[in-house]
Amino acid sequence: MAEIIGYGVHVPHYRIKVEEIARVWSESAEGIKKGLNIREKSVPSHDEDAATIAVEAARRAVRHSGIDPKEIGAIYVGSESHPYAVKPTATIVSQAISAGHKLTAADLEFACKAGTAGMQMLMGMADSKMIKYGMTIGSDTSQGRPGDALEYTASAGGAAFIIGNDRKESIATILDTVSFTSDTPDFWRREGADFPSHGGRFTGEPAYFRHVISATKMLFEKTGLAPKDFKYAVFHQPNGKFPLVAAKQLGLSDEQMRDGLLTPIIGNTYSGASLLGLAAVLDKAVPGDKILVTSFGSGAGSDSFAIEATDGIEAKRARSDKVLDIVDNGKIYIDYAMYLKNRKGIRK
Amino acid sequence: MERSSASMWRKLNSRYNLVGTECENCKTLYFPSRIVCKNCGRQTKMRDKTFKGTGEVYSFTKIHVPAEAFREDAPYTVAVIRLDEGPMVEGHIVESDKEVKIGTKVRQVFRKMLVEEEEGLIHYHFKFEPA
């Protein structure tokens, strides 16, 4: 079986509130907060990008796992905001965590779900003993076009997971995974374009809901598990509302969704979103708790996982930096002008 | 900061991580790395030493009129950090809207230091944030 050996996350310190963005565009903050279930979002500093966020998350994951980074045999970084078009983010991560050179690495892109695609690749490699450990990271500094609805949610953050095959080192076992993929033009960005384009309302029913619900139902069928068997459920969270609507349709309660839903306080971290939610849930899970995770990437596809916390989760807990501490500590609120400056929307 | 690929590549280890040296003979720690120990001369027995990346502000200054390469960063704070293991290291303090003082505890973070013009390299480097 593929085992989760450790994890770590990173969320930038800067925050902008919905009220501040709504003020600039003369929109109703209350309407947006209610409609999208979001209060504020993280904003990267001018010197942060998907690579620096990936490195911070990766370093925390190595600390939490307790492994020697030189034993990592594969690193995959999923992002739709890789700093280079050609020059893998994964190579920067490998150097920054001192993983040595005996490893394979690649950058992945599948909108918001490349990090979970990396997890599936590592499951196969760890299960087959091709590697001892592998690291998958979802990391993004996503941007919404000024004035677009996405501007309220597109944020920055990332999470790193170390996958292995030794039950003795495990904090959680990945019991099974399935995926649902289709050619759906809901959201895209052409090479060289600064901002993504999207199909407006088309991003809902035929895209997010169809894929998340189909993949999750397939997982229920394949594993024989039912919604009530899961203590926690985490879905991709482009806003704070979609995952709760999908959960309801699948027979999952708000209670099961609560601890893994971070978008209301940090925004949509794209490739980081479902993995950050999983990390937040693992911060609280006790041995035997089952966790459902379903990611979503536009274009479109969903990866669904059944995960069970093992006895080892308690022993490593003291070494982990908790997701909510990282989110809460050192927050700095900025106004729209500082937000633009950090995002290079205005320059000297 | 020099901009050639080769010199950037040679120094990655001491830019991404605080990798210095330790003289095994007298246990003196160095950052940046030294080949010859100040105490031991020919008896020097150097090995790489990775520092934990925690320390405190020994001295600092806020830069308002930066070098051209850091134009977009200003104002920013540069500090001399005394690492917990002893050596002093100069580094940028991130998110300079957070005030630091002499004695402020800091920890190492990983950030962009310099971004060359449109088609050039991105240089990553350790910086520090209040712990």
Ligand SMILES: [Zn+2]
């Ligand atoms: Zn010496």
